[in-house]
Amino acid sequence: MNAVSSAGPGGKRSPARLPVLPLRDVVLFPAMAATLYVGRARSVAALEQAVKHGNLVLVVTQKSAKVDDPEPSDLHHAGAVARLLQNSPMPDGTRKILVEGLHRARAARIHARGPCFEADVEEIAEIAPDDLETHALIASTAKSFSEYASLNKRLSNEAVNAITASSSSVSAYSDFLAANLNARIEDKQALLEEPDARRRLEKVYELMQQEIEILQLEGRIRSRVKKQMERSQKEYYLNEQMAAIQKELGERDEFRSELAELEEKIESRPISGEAREKCRRELRKLKMMSPMSAEATVVRNYIDWVISLPWNEKTEDKVNIEEAEKLLNREHFGLRKVKERIIEYLAVEKLTRRAGDGPILCLAGPPGVGKTSLARSIASATGRKFVRVSLGGVRDEAEIRGHRRTYIGAMPGKIIQSLRKAGSNNPVFLLDEIDKMSTDFRGDPASALLEVLDPEQNKNFVDHFLDLDYNVSECLFITTANNIHEIPAPLRDRLEIIRLSGYTDLEKEAIALRYLIPKQFEATGLADAAPRFSREAIQFIIHRYTLEAGVRGLDREIASICRKLAIEQLKKKLEPNARITRRGVVRMLGAPRYQRQERAPRDEIGIATGLAWTELGGTLMKVEVSAMPGHGRLTVTGQVGNVMQESAQAALSYLRTRAEVLGLSHLFNEALDVHIHVPEGSIPKDGPSAGITMATAMISELTQIAVHADLAMTGEINLRGRVLPIGGLKEKVMAAHRAGLKRVIFPAENRKDLRDIPRRVRDAMELIPVSHMDEVLQLALGQDELRKHLDRQRGARVTGFQPSSSTRN
Ligand code: ADP
DSSP states (O other): OTTBOOOSSSOOOOOSEEEEEEESSOOOOTTOEEEEEEOSHHHHHHHHHHHHTTTEEEEEEBSOTTOSSOOGGGBOSEEEEEEEEEEEEOTTSOEEEEEEEEEEEEEEEEEOOSSSOEEEEEEOOOBOOOSHHHHHHHHHHHHHHHHHHHHOTTSOHHHHHHHHHGGGOHHHHHHHHHHHSOOOHHHHHHHHHOOBHHHHHHHHHHHHHHHHHHHHHHHHHHHHHHHHHHHHHHHHHHHHHHHHHHHHHHHHHHHHHHHHHHHHHHHHSOOOHHHHHHHHHHHHHHHTSOTTSHHHHHHHHHHHHHHHSOSSOOOOOOOOHHHHHHHHHHHOSSOHHHHHHHHHHHHHHHHHGGGOOOOEEEEESSTTSSHHHHHHHHHHHHTOOEEEEEOTTOOOHHHHHOOOTTSTTOOOOHHHHHHHHHTSSSOEEEEETGGGOOOBTTBOHHHHHHHHHOTTTGGGEEOTTTOSEEOOTTSEEEEEESOGGGSOHHHHHTEEEEEOOOOOHHHHHHHIIIIIHHHHHHHHTOTTTOOEEOHHHHHHHHHHHOOOSSSHHHHHHHHHHHHHHHHHHHTTOOOTTOEEOHHHHHHHHOSOOOOOOOOOSSOBTTEEEEEEEETTEEEEEEEEEEEEESSSOEEEESSBOHHHHHHHHHHHHHHHHTTTTTTOHHHHHSOEEEEEEOSOTTSOBOSSTTHHHHHHHHHHHHHTOOBOTTEEEOOEEOTTOBEEOOSOHHHHHHHHHHTTOOEEEEEGGGGGGGGGSOHHHHHHSEEEEESBHHHHHHHHHOHHHHHHHHHHHHHSOOOOOOOSGGGOO
């Protein structure tokens, strides 16, 4: 039996009869240890039996793994005798065992009686040739194995090492390989049953080759799948890129067609030759640029501006003087003189415009007197477009003339912007509030404006942004101002000033009834419901909710009422032909906002009523004086300006020179402090026209004669007591009228202004021209009172100054 190797490390011969341990799915090879889980009753019994047999069992494999309770016929009879190395019970009642195969064996017979199968065991003799062929086979198998091991990721490193180490014995090597081969159970069983180790190794080699092929195939498939995935990913990216490129190309196309369109416009639009040349140059630059770049946007914007300006487009002038007159009358109440001046202006314009150097109209007056709306009417009367530029608060020349294109976000100035808006180069161009422009380090907007208005220069007006000559001389410029004294002098020289001074209450009432209310009814959809405002209600709004020379506030209040009426109508609460009374006004506008300016209820010492002009119209101005022993100081309080301070000084100096005549010299022998206060200190006041008022109040205080309360006055005073002319007589008289005063003293030199005052007001008042302060005193204090005062002074022994406050009522 020399060809039979001693199987198993122990080399022990097994006894003739051994318990049988059937396995499913596993073939145990000699020289191989395996951990197994044993649960079936017969198998557990077999383990117990093994103890009696020196821990030996015959391990065989079931023919079918599916059979749970196999009969002897269900088992392969060839198997391996194995030694039980470990046998540990598990918590679930099964056993975990470690067995080691010893040698091949066959069950000659299996006995099924008893708790486990037992077999009569015959050893299978192992044939292990030891020749060149066998060694060559081992060598090539080893080579294949290393390939196999590299492909089969499931083979552990230890297993590989153990297998390699066993390669010196063909028997062990073939069994080790067989045990670790990923082969079918039948193939493994066949390997176990093969007693010839070389033949066995040949079969292993064959199986391994197959296995390698399968693994290689798997590998190829895997890498193909991977490649496939990579490719589809790549395709995705390429597609994305393609889309981006196509978009870019599309934009290029778009850009190209945009350029073509621009070019077409540059060539076809009626722009000046210089402008066309410039645009062509810019377009050439644009073509070289990336369409999305910032510079391209700048250039595009520039060309856009140039080609959209009305270089030659104009509306046809249709000045028909009669028509224009009718239109102005239809759209504006009153303002007779203003309308006449406008018509004259238009007539002259029509005749001389071609010569191109008429003066520029300036509508001057407080807000809300219809300056803007007159300008609009002029536009519609002449068939021109209308544009308006507000110059209030403009301090930067660039606002008029534009920013150079090098600035980010540069734009043309207001002039060019408005012309584009107008869409014609000959609109009526309203320059609103030219008195509210100011000058600072950013240049002088007034001088830019002067250039716009100057017929010598405005044919070639240059906006910094456009940087091209533009002819603005076709525009009909009209300016407005609240205060003509604030207009920069060089500009004022170019203007023909038309004053609008504000409306009387009756005029306001008429404007409300005829224009403002119908307009607001129209705007709020109330025209059909036709509610009516009572005259009393309108007067109430004028007096108690507005304080203005114009009608803007009145318009606003009426609009507010109309909106509330519209809501009432929607809620079906508005009766047809409802009448709006004072009560309705209070309900809708809330409590009245202003106290009515009224004359003082009685004559008072040291208090005189003056009249002041403000941008909002005329207003009453009380002047209060008190005098007391002191150091000869004059104090003026109540937010009064320098001119008015000086005027107070002048009044006091006059008084001193007249002290003798007025019987006051004894007072001036003492050092006397005089305090002049002009109440309502929150309103700044200035100007010389309060001169006679301050003088009157002072003399009243010093003589202790009360000033007549039905009297108001205005006039400048000089040191000799002469009364000098003032401005704004109309507004002042109207303010006095509104306040219920009956008499107004005014400088005789202002007589010419009387005709501006509405007849109704003139007739209702006593307007008294004066040239000297003596006349003022006689009117204000009364001749009799003055005489009595002088008599008293001559008769009385003068003891000193008596403070006036104690004798005031
Ligand atoms: P301004 O430009 O002087 O500040 P607006 O022209 O804006 O004043 O006038 C304010 C409102 O008063 C406008 O609705 C205008 O139509 C109206 N208005 C002013 N005066 C008259 C008038 N005499 N006749 C009719 N409506 C007038």
